[in-house]
Amino acid sequence: MSSDNHDGGDPSLEALGDAIDIVTFGQILEMDDSEDDREFSQSIVFGFFEQAEETFDKMDEALEAKDLEELSKLGHFLKGSSATLGLTKVKDSCEKIQRYGKMENEDGTPEKDEELCLSRVTDTLASLKTEYTEAETALKKFFNASEP
Amino acid sequence: MPEGDMAVAQGSSNNSSDFVRKLYKMLEDPNYSEVVRWGDGGDSFVVLENEKFTKTILPKHFKHSNFASFVRQLNKYDFHKVRQSEENGQSPYGKEAWEFKHPAFRADAKNNLDNIRRKAPAPRKNQANDDQFSSNTQIAALSETLAATQQQVQALQDSYFEMAHANKVFVDEIMHLQKMIKAQNSVNNELVNHLGKLDHERRHARASSNHSHQYNGNNIMSDGTEEPPAELRRARDVLNSVSGDHIPEKDLRQMSIQFQQIGASPDSASSSSMMGPPGSAGMQNNYMHDPMNDLRHMVYPVGQTIGIDPFAAEHMGNIPYNRPLSQNAMGPGGPGPGPVPEAGPAAMPTASPPVGGAPGAQSTSPWGQKKPRVLLVEDDKICSRIGSKFLAQYDCGVEVARDGLEAVNKVNSNPSWFDLIFMDIVMPHLDGVSATAMIREVSPRVPIIAMTSNINQQDLEMYFHWGMRDVLAKPFTKEGMIGKLKKHLPSFLRNPPSDSVMEQMYSNGGAGQPPTPGPYANPNLSLPMSAASSGPIAKFETTPVQSPATSTSWHSPAQLPHASPNMAQDQGYLTAGSGNPMAMTPGGTQRPQQFVGGGMMPAMSGQQMGPIPDDGPPEKRQRLYGPGPQGPYA
Numbered sequence: 076m077s078s079d080n081h082d083g084g085d086p087s088l089e090a091l092g093d094a095i096d097i098v099t100f101g102q103i104l105e106m107d108d109s110e111d112d113r114e115f116s117q118s119i120v121f122g123f124f125e126q127a128e129e130t131f132d133k134m135d136e137a138l139e140a141k142d143l144e145e146l147s148k149l150g151h152f153l154k155g156s157s158a159t160l161g162l163t164k165v166k167d168s169c170e171k172i173q174r175y176g177k178m179e180n181e182d183g184t185p186e187k188d189e190e191l192c193l194s195r196v197t198d199t200l201a202s203l204k205t206e207y208t209e210a211e212t213a214l215k216k217f218f219n220a221s222e223p
Numbered sequence: 224m225p226e227g228d229m230a231v232a233q234g235s236s237n238n239s240s241d242f243v244r245k246l247y248k249m250l251e252d253p254n255y256s257e258v259v260r261w262g263d264g265g266d267s268f269v270v271l272e273n274e275k276f277t278k279t280i281l282p283k284h285f286k287h288s289n290f291a292s293f294v295r296q297l298n299k300y301d302f303h304k305v306r307q308s309e310e311n312g313q314s315p316y317g318k319e320a321w322e323f324k325h326p327a328f329r330a331d332a333k334n335n336l337d338n339i340r341r342k343a344p345a346p347r348k349n350q351a352n353d354d355q356f357s358s359n360t361q362i363a364a365l366s367e368t369l370a371a372t373q374q375q376v377q378a379l380q381d382s383y384f385e386m387a388h389a390n391k392v393f394v395d396e397i398m399h400l401q402k403m404i405k406a407q408n409s410v411n412n413e414l415v416n417h418l419g420k421l422d423h424e425r426r427h428a429r430a431s432s433n434h435s436h437q438y439n440g441n442n443i444m445s446d447g448t449e450e451p452p453a454e455l456r457r458a459r460d461v462l463n464s465v466s467g468d469h470i471p472e473k474d475l476r477q478m479s480i481q482f483q484q485i486g487a488s489p490d491s492a493s494s495s496s497m498m499g500p501p502g503s504a505g506m507q508n509n510y511m512h513d514p515m516n517d518l519r520h521m522v523y524p525v526g527q528t529i530g531i532d533p534f535a536a537e538h539m540g541n542i543p544y545n546r547p548l549s550q551n552a553m554g555p556g557g558p559g560p561g562p563v564p565e566a567g568p569a570a571m572p573t574a575s576p577p578v579g580g581a582p583g584a585q586s587t588s589p590w591g592q593k594k595p596r597v598l599l600v601e602d603d604k605i606c607s608r609i610g611s612k613f614l615a616q617y618d619c620g621v622e623v624a625r626d627g628l629e630a631v632n633k634v635n636s637n638p639s640w641f642d643l644i645f646m647d648i649v650m651p652h653l654d655g656v657s658a659t660a661m662i663r664e665v666s667p668r669v670p671i672i673a674m675t676s677n678i679n680q681q682d683l684e685m686y687f688h689w690g691m692r693d694v695l696a697k698p699f700t701k702e703g704m705i706g707k708l709k710k711h712l713p714s715f716l717r718n719p720p721s722d723s724v725m726e727q728m729y730s731n732g733g734a735g736q737p738p739t740p741g742p743y744a745n746p747n748l749s750l751p752m753s754a755a756s757s758g759p760i761a762k763f764e765t766t767p768v769q770s771p772a773t774s775t776s777w778h779s780p781a782q783l784p785h786a787s788p789n790m791a792q793d794q795g796y797l798t799a800g801s802g803n804p805m806a807m808t809p810g811g812t813q814r815p816q817q818f819v820g821g822g823m824m825p826a827m828s829g830q831q832m833g834p835i836p837d838d839g840p841p842e843k844r845q846r847l848y849g850p851g852p853q854g855p856y857a
Binding site: 099102103105106115118119122123126148151152154155156158159160161166170183 | 603604605606608609612613616647649676679697698699700701
């Protein structure tokens with residue numbers, strides 16, 4: 076999480092802040108051909124932006140339809156990619172949505188109150204979007220900064 | 224004289240001395256002195272007149288008149304006839320006299336009479352010994368029988384489970400056949416209707432001579448020049464919908480061969496490794512079986528808890544998932560030079576290290592002669608792109624499937640193509656567990672590794688139950704992924720780890736039989752093994768793979784892949800593959816060939832290849848890559 080482990084190397088990585096797990100994200104950056112050519116990681120990240128926004132739209136729809144099951148699926152879906160990119164907070168919120176959608180509490184115990192689950196999803200989705208925006212901003216900044 | 228012995232051995236019957244007392248009493252009677260009396264020394268007695276004695280005295284005292292019988296009796300009491308000739312050459316009592324002697328039978332020692340006992344009858348004594356002896360052998364025989372019976376029960380249990388599974392398969396098959404029959408019926412109906420109509424029309428339209436051919440349904444079907452009428456199309460659709468690559472049928476086939484193996488010679492136990500590939504080569508796109516209608520694949524999610532916490536790091540690499548007997552099928556590639564399977568654990572450390580040669584000297588690839596081909600099954604684009612990039616950078620051939628169905632189709636089209644499969648669990652169309660179960664039908668041994676963040680106990684058990692071999696937790700890391708590769712494909716490594724607990728080698732489906740029926744290839748072992756390779760029914764045993772304690776005979780064959788036969792075989796596959804083994808995902812950003820010769824691989828391999836040959840189990844080795852991802856920033 077902290078960038079202390081990665082002094083030197085790539086100064087612009089510092090700018091990512093704590094929205095992104097640098098070890099995880101660093102693995103993806105490592106896949107780039109060079110630090111000047113971030114084609115791979117950039118395409119991945121921008122692909123993720125698209126995917127995330129689509130998912131948010133679907134989540135909004137599902138929330139309106141009170142479709143908890145669909146919300147759970149969407150939460151699971153976005154959880155995978157956000158985790159792979161190291162967007163820890165986004166991932167955590169997705170996981171919560173996945174659980175609430177399954178009518179579970181955060182610790183995985185069953186929750187019978189459907190309304191409670193829905194309201195939890197509503198709250199979590201709101202913070203998820205905030206967290207996502209934060210990460211998105213940091214990432215865009217990172218990639219713009221590292222353009223030659 | 225055996226007096227003491229007799230007293231001990233024959234402690235019975237006071238009345239047996241009645242005879243002696245009668246004898247003594249008889250000798251006390253002075254009226255008989257002309258006929259029978261004590262000897263001169265008082266230590267024997269003499270029958271002087273045989274005839275008289277027999278006729279008058281014997282009946283009085285012994286209720287019979289049979290001298291021979293009297294003598295027999297005396298002999299039984301260990302009286303001996305004193306031989307006349309011994310000293311004087313003639314008896315002092317006359318020629319006809321019979322003198323009898325017993326050491327304890329003396330005129331002056333009436334008290335000693337009790338010491339004169341019937342001799343223990345020798346034959347009876349022997350018989351007693353015989354009894355004891357035979358009861359011992361009987362016990363031994365019984366316990367042998369018991370052991371045999373127990374074994375039999377065990378075998379019966381095993382075969383019962385086999386049967387139970389077989390039964391299930393049969394039921395599935397029957398259901399399918401019934402469906403087929405129904406479909407065939409409706410097809411027939413359609414055909415008949417159509418032909419009838421056609422016939423009717425044509426008969427009216429034109430009176431041509433070749434009409435008669437039209438009665439043949441095949442003729443019409445194969446006649447491409449005619450647009451097939453709706454009925455025919457429908458009929459064909461119905462047929463297609465059921466006649467696809469039907470799984471229970473394959474199950475049946477596999478099973479029947481397994482049954483044969485059990486009945487057959489022990490060394491055929493490994494030949495089920497041949498089962499996956501054959502016959503499935505031509506199945507490219509006929510996988511029309513609808514998995515959703517197949518009850519066997521409604522597996523999500525079930526199971527009971529097992530006693531491990533998958534989130535605990537020490538458990539992740541040590542899950543008791545392995546089905547140990549499947550290693551039987553892993554025997555060496557075939558007869559040839561190199562260590563023989565019987566070499567056993569002791570020979571392992573020396574067997575493997577030399578294969579790779581100097582690390583990093585000639586090539587930058589971590590792999591040996593053949594690079595592994597990995598199938599990455601992942602519906603999420605982000606994850607699959609990253610995953611395949613990781614794999615490609617590690618010099619693997621990578622293909623991507625976007626859901627379980629695509630994965631199944633890819634494997635079906637060439638069951639032995641992939642060396643390892645990473646399988647997401649939650650996917651559209653067909654989930655990873657079901658896909659795994661299906662892949663197991665054609666490719667029983669390819670390592671399938673679940674990639675998921677859903678790892679609670681039930682999930683884990685289910686994954687392993689349906690044929691997965693390991694779990695890669697999501698979000699996966701490069702080290703995690705590469706670690707799994709090396710763990711499950713040790714034989715592909717240029718510098719195979721010397722550690723004998725390395726799980727096993729998962730070579731292509733064509734792995735041959737062991738040159739000799741080793742200790743691991745006996746029919747008993749083949750029972751669970753065949754269960755394992757037939758997938759669903761197999762229970763994963765709780766044998767911890769990593770434990771050195773278990774790395775005995777089962778693991779010895781695992782070591783062999785490092786030897787030359789397999790290398791040769793792997794080359795064979797490489798050439799047989801002929802195409803580009805680095806076939807890439809359609810994404811197209813990967814440029815694997817670049818990494819073979821240069822780029823960042825030298826640095827990586829320099830860092831990684833060094834420690835491997837004498838390193839510990841994969842889990843430990845993984846840690847060596849810790850610095851890996853940080854490299855560029857360090």
